[in-house]
Amino acid sequence: MNLEHLRAFFWLRWRLLVNQWQRGGRVNAVLMIVLLVGAIALAVPSFVLSLGLGVFGLDRAEPNHLLYIWDGIVVAFLFFWSLGLLTDLQRAETFALSKFLHLPVPLSGAFLINYLGTLLRISLVIFVPVTLGLALGLSIRHGLWSAVPLVAAFFLMITALTYQLQGWLASLMSNPRRRRAIVVTVTAVFVLIFQLPNLLRFIRPGGLQQRAERSNQMLAEMKALERQFEAKEIDAAEQVRRQNEVIERYQADSAEAKRQSEARWERYAKLVNVVLPVGWLPLGIMTTAQGRIVPPLLALAGMSLIGGGSLWCAYRTTIGIYQGRFTARPASSTTVAVAAADAGTPASSRSARLLEMRLPLVSEPAAAVALAGFRALLRAPESKMMLLTPLVLGVMFGSAVFRSPAEGPLALRALTGIGAIGLGLFGTLQTMANQFGFDRDGFRVYVLSAVPRRSILLGKNLANLPITLGIAVLTLVIVEIARPLRLDHLAAMVPQFVSMFLLFCLLMNLLSIFAPLPIAAGSLKPAQTKLTPALLQFLMFATLFPLTQVFTLLPLGIEALVHWQGIARGVPIYLLLSLVQCAAVLLAYRLAIALEGDWLQAREQKILEVVTSKVP
Amino acid sequence: MPLAIETHELTRYFNDFCAVGGIDLRVEQGTFYGFLGPNGAGKSTTIKMLTGLLATSGGTIKVLGRNMLDARESLDAKRHMGVVPEDLALFDNLTAREYLTFVGRIHLMPRETIRQRCDELLALLGLEGEEKKLTLEFSHGMKKKLALAAAILSNPDLLFLDEPFEGVDAVTSRVIRDLLAGFVARGSTVFLTSHVLEIVERLCTHVGIIVKGKLVEQASLATIHQTGSLEDRFLHHAGAQLETPHKLNWLEEAAS
Numbered sequence: 001m002n003l004e005h006l007r008a009f010f011w012l013r014w015r016l017l018v019n020q021w022q023r024g025g026r027v028n029a030v031l032m033i034v035l036l037v038g039a040i041a042l043a044v045p046s047f048v049l050s051l052g053l054g055v056f057g058l059d060r061a062e063p064n065h066l067l068y069i070w071d072g073i074v075v076a077f078l079f080f081w082s083l084g085l086l087t088d089l090q091r092a093e094t095f096a097l098s099k100f101l102h103l104p105v106p107l108s109g110a111f112l113i114n115y116l117g118t119l120l121r122i123s124l125v126i127f128v129p130v131t132l133g134l135a136l137g138l139s140i141r142h143g144l145w146s147a148v149p150l151v152a153a154f155f156l157m158i159t160a161l162t163y164q165l166q167g168w169l170a171s172l173m174s175n176p177r178r179r180r181a182i183v184v185t186v187t188a189v190f191v192l193i194f195q196l197p198n199l200l201r202f203i204r205p206g207g208l209q210q211r212a213e214r215s216n217q218m219l220a221e222m223k224a225l226e227r228q229f230e231a232k233e234i235d236a237a238e239q240v241r242r243q244n245e246v247i248e249r250y251q252a253d254s255a256e257a258k259r260q261s262e263a264r265w266e267r268y269a270k271l272v273n274v275v276l277p278v279g280w281l282p283l284g285i286m287t288t289a290q291g292r293i294v295p296p297l298l299a300l301a302g303m304s305l306i307g308g309g310s311l312w313c314a315y316r317t318t319i320g321i322y323q324g325r326f327t328a329r330p331a332s333s334t335t336v337a338v339a340a341a342d343a344g345t346p347a348s349s350r351s352a353r354l355l356e357m358r359l360p361l362v363s364e365p366a367a368a369v370a371l372a373g374f375r376a377l378l379r380a381p382e383s384k385m386m387l388l389t390p391l392v393l394g395v396m397f398g399s400a401v402f403r404s405p406a407e408g409p410l411a412l413r414a415l416t417g418i419g420a421i422g423l424g425l426f427g428t429l430q431t432m433a434n435q436f437g438f439d440r441d442g443f444r445v446y447v448l449s450a451v452p453r454r455s456i457l458l459g460k461n462l463a464n465l466p467i468t469l470g471i472a473v474l475t476l477v478i479v480e481i482a483r484p485l486r487l488d489h490l491a492a493m494v495p496q497f498v499s500m501f502l503l504f505c506l507l508m509n510l511l512s513i514f515a516p517l518p519i520a521a522g523s524l525k526p527a528q529t530k531l532t533p534a535l536l537q538f539l540m541f542a543t544l545f546p547l548t549q550v551f552t553l554l555p556l557g558i559e560a561l562v563h564w565q566g567i568a569r570g571v572p573i574y575l576l577l578s579l580v581q582c583a584a585v586l587l588a589y590r591l592a593i594a595l596e597g598d599w600l601q602a603r604e605q606k607i608l609e610v611v612t613s614k615v616p
Numbered sequence: 617m618p619l620a621i622e623t624h625e626l627t628r629y630f631n632d633f634c635a636v637g638g639i640d641l642r643v644e645q646g647t648f649y650g651f652l653g654p655n656g657a658g659k660s661t662t663i664k665m666l667t668g669l670l671a672t673s674g675g676t677i678k679v680l681g682r683n684m685l686d687a688r689e690s691l692d693a694k695r696h697m698g699v700v701p702e703d704l705a706l707f708d709n710l711t712a713r714e715y716l717t718f719v720g721r722i723h724l725m726p727r728e729t730i731r732q733r734c735d736e737l738l739a740l741l742g743l744e745g746e747e748k749k750l751t752l753e754f755s756h757g758m759k760k761k762l763a764l765a766a767a768i769l770s771n772p773d774l775l776f777l778d779e780p781f782e783g784v785d786a787v788t789s790r791v792i793r794d795l796l797a798g799f800v801a802r803g804s805t806v807f808l809t810s811h812v813l814e815i816v817e818r819l820c821t822h823v824g825i826i827v828k829g830k831l832v833e834q835a836s837l838a839t840i841h842q843t844g845s846l847e848d849r850f851l852h853h854a855g856a857q858l859e860t861p862h863k864l865n866w867l868e869e870a871a872s
């Protein structure tokens with residue numbers, strides 16, 4: 001490895017980055033460069049600022065406070081870091097070492113370059129100056145000698161672990177099906193981890209409830225005193241004295257509870273900091289501030305060992321790959337053999353039976369499009385990932401329904417049911433808003449086919465129906481268990497669903513036709529973000545989507561209004577009106593989809609260009 | 617003989633770059649037409665415009681007597697066409713049989729026919745052992761075979777093939793050749809592109825040569841053979857720079 005190699009590799013890395021940006025269009029490239037220059041320009045002042053903060057700002061900070069500050073920094077860093085990691089994972093093509101193995105470069109050098117290459121991340125550019133500045137400031141002013149080495153060891157540990165993880169995942173991903181499964185799993189884990197606090201707060205609002213109980217108790221005692229005073233059991237002076245007592249007791253209780261919860265939090269925080277290696281940086285700084293010597297040394301040694309060890313393991317693996325040890329996997333060849341052995345059995349053609357099904361009222365090509373689309377949706381891991389959002393929302397929604405007052409107005413309950421249907425629409429939002437993006441090369445089949453384009457749209461819409469319906473029904477069942485709807489309202493949910501779904505489809509078809517986005521295989525994310533489609537999508541969701549859906553609330557609103565006026569009680573106005581509305585929407589859908597079909601045909605070559613554009 | 621494909625001044629620009637510069641194709645029905653040209657000559661671009669996958673920048677296209685630039689007529693033409701496009705047209709998440717079933721239904725074929733032809737095609741192309749695999753797990757050659765099966769499933773009158781023999785093994789290549797020959801023998805038309813001279817020479821009855829977006833030759837193979845060989849004609853048009861042979865002197869020096 002010499003300097004020339006080094007320069008060549010860095011140049012390559014830079015070119016890859018710039019080319020990737022340029023494929024997103026000129027505006028995108030300029031934006032990214034501005035961002036990068038901005039980040040670098042920001043690095044200097046942020047270093048100076050945090051240095052200043054370390055020297056002058058934290059005079060009265062106790063060791064505990066230092067722990068919290070550094071915990072906050074670590075959590076924020078990990079968040080941005082994992083976001084960047086996810087992006088890289090979904091792009092899949094980072095800096096594959098295998099592409100350089102045939103070149104006359106020593107392996108250790110290539111390895112080092114490859115590792116250094118992963119450090120070019122925006123999160124590092126932002127966080128390294130901030131943390132180093134703060135650490136330096138702390139050690140200058142407060143004599144925290146361990147701060148700077150701890151920070152360095154921390155970054156070594158994180159980057160080395162990440163590098164090892166990426167290498168491991170990359171070797172697993174050599175099989176395309178497995179690769180997509182991994183991308184999905186990792187994303188799902190990240191989403192769940194970051195949603196966890198939200199979920200916990202929704203499921204166990206313990207602190208809030210205790211506080212409510214305490215203030216209820218105080219109010220009750222005050223009322224009791226009031227009553228005693230009115231019953232002339234005590235005089236005014238006595239009442240005031242006792243009232244003050246009650247208030248003091250309440251304040252003391254609250255303070256005690258607060259102190260207890262703080263102590264509990266502190267214990268949790270310290271425990272987490274001890275257990276998780278990423279917490280050793282804050283822990284080391286706190287213990288140094290407490291004047292101890294051994295714990296920071298331990299933290300330093302621990303993080304360095306993990307970082308160095310993980311780099312060493314990654315290096316061994318690289319050598320292993322180089323010598324061809326991990327490339328041939330016996331497991332995969334056996335699966336192929338098994339697959340070949342059962343081939344030709346009826347089982348394989350049975351899977352094609354689903355695609356042979358007839359659908360009532362729907363033309364033959366539309367049925368084929370719907371069934372193939374549904375089949376692909378069930379198989380694709382990315383669509384399983386898509387279900388995560390409604391799952392999280394569903395848990396929140398369900399807990400909100402259960403905690404709502406038991407005897408609200410009936411119309412409100414029906415509104416909850418409509419909310420459940422809305423959740424169903426939400427569940428397929430990502431595939432529906434970009435129905436052709438997920439077909440990629442497959443979209444050519446539609447362009448080449450003689451099928452009337454409205455049948456393609458109809459089929460595409462129907463492909464998403466089972467999932468939407470499934471989520472809506474499940475959520476409705478939860479609502480029905482918690483707060484049962486009146487029977488006619490429950491019946492009205494059927495026409496309500498049809499109206500909402502069809503209007504949703506019409507809107508989503510428009511988006512799919514006029515703002516298609518390319519999607520990388522195995523991911524949900526648009527491969528490149530362009531301004532116009534993104535803006536269009538935003539406008540659509542901000543204006544048209546609520547407008548059309550609000551229209552479906554009219555029947556319920558009219559019923560609530562009429563009944564509130566005391567007219568026509570007992571007449572199921574909502575059910576009747578929603579049936580009428582459903583018929584009208586069906587008719588409108590039939591007319592509009594023909595029009596949308598014409599638009600699809602006029603734009604199909606442009607859509608094809610977008611959805612088949614190769615992901616950088 | 618009626619024309620299966622007829623274009624006039626067919627043109628396509630990518631920004632300022634002229635990929636196809638005003639070509640007039642005439643392909644008679646029942647011929648096996650080879651569209652020959654070096655890499656990057658504009659073959660794929662032409663076939664995409666002919667099949668409606670790419671918008672034209674200018675000119676007219678008639679396929680099977682229908683105007684491909686008209687929305688309604690183009691659908692009519694597509695009913696009788698089979699296409700293997702450059703990057704194929706497969707769905708990642710379907711198996712081979714599922715994909716063929718889907719394509720068959722799109723062509724309004726009865727289920728029994730689809731099933732029967734599926735069995736035959738998968739067996740013929742050596743894909744019957746791969747029924748558990750999703751297309752995304754197929755090798756490039758397997759994908760190509762599946763795309764070919766889908767293109768001929770509906771028994772079209774006109775077949776467009778973009779580099780059909782690229783990445784396909786020798787055995788299958790033979791199977792495909794026989795299949796296409798039979799296809800033409802009963803009166804259908806095949807339009808295939810290739811950059812490999814031998815393939816065109818061995819299979820086709822008619823040849824068009826495209827170089828840098830210009831159609832430089834269009835004749836029956838018999839006519840060409842009267843005045844010389846196809847290779848001569850091809851090199852004459854495509855290999856003009858070969859006349860002043862460029863040598864890499866450093867490659868001829870003794871190895872150090």
Ligand SMILES: Nc1ncnc2c1ncn2[C@@H]1O[C@H](COP(=O)(O)OP(=O)(O)O)[C@@H](O)[C@H]1O
Binds near residue numbers: 635653656659660662
């Ligand atoms: N989408 C595109 N954007 C820009 N240039 C293109 C595009 N598609 C093809 N070209 C260019 O048009 C020329 C012809 O390409 P193509 O028709 O694919 O050649 P071939 O004869 O090898 O099939 C090439 O120079 C290619 O770079």
Ligand SMILES: [Mg+2]
Binds near residue numbers: 661702778
């Ligand atoms: Mg080509």
